[in-house]
Amino acid sequence: PPGPKGYPLIGNLYDIPTNFPWLTYQDWKRKYGGISSFTVFGKTTIVLNSLTAATELLDKRSSNFSGRPRLVS
DSSP, X not given: OOOOOOBTTTBTTTTSOXXXXXXXXXXXXXXXXXXXXXXXXXXXXEEEOSHHHHHIIIIXXXXXXXXXXXXXX
């Protein structure tokens, strides 16, 4: 998903707010749309900024994203 560009190795460490993060995420919604992402030290975090995106991914497509891998004997 789109998101702010980060620096090599540290990613978006300086873009993540410590106070009132929802205000930053709201600003990212205006810039990048309902789904945005950021990376810090190689770990990617996805932010769902709209009800439709959250409902689509977490309710309707939950079977694609949840569960355990099959054990083959």
